[in-house]
Amino acid sequence: QVQLVESGGGLVQAGGSLRLSCAASISIFSANVMGWYRQAPGKQRELVAVMSNVGSTNYADSVKGRFTIFRDSAKKTVYLQMNSLKPEDTAVYYCKFNVFPRDYWGQGTQVTVTS
Numbered sequence: 001q002v003q004l005v006e007s008g009g010g011l012v013q014a015g016g017s018l019r020l021s022c023a024a025s026i027s028i029f030s031a032n033v034m035g036w037y038r039q040a041p042g043k044q045r046e047l048v049a050v051m052s053n054v055g056s057t058n059y060a061d062s063v064k065g066r067f068t069i070f071r072d073s074a075k076k077t078v079y080l081q082m083n084s085l086k087p088e089d090t091a092v093y094y095c096k097f098n099v100f101p102r103d104y105w106g107q108g109t110q111v112t113v114t115s
Contacts, residue, residue, distance in 0.1 A: 002026050002104040004095045009109030012085055020080040022095030022106055028073055029053055031097040036069060036080045038091035045094070049080060085113045
């Protein structure tokens with residue numbers, strides 16, 4: 001069983017920064033893909049950033065140049081550094097690991113950006 005615990009969310013003014021953490025109960029190299037997703041009220045969950053087990057990354061167009069996904073294998077943690085935050089970034093952010101043959105999700109962490 002894979003457990004993922006997110007932290008780092010909070011309330012921040014527009015233009016500010018937050019760093020989200022996703023601590024895993026397994027080696028991050030056990031995952032094929034690790035990623036961050038978000039869901040705003042009344043909207044579908046959407047991809048924010050993903051990283052493969054070899055380190056390649058992909059970002060949603062809306063966050064390119066502002067958000068960075070990175071990992072610390074020793075800490076079994078994946079991070080999402082969020083800079084230049086905008087009110088439209090407000091959402092619950094979820095961490096997801098794909099460990100064949102299924103996906104595992106964290107419980108989510110709230111990010112609220114005020115104007």
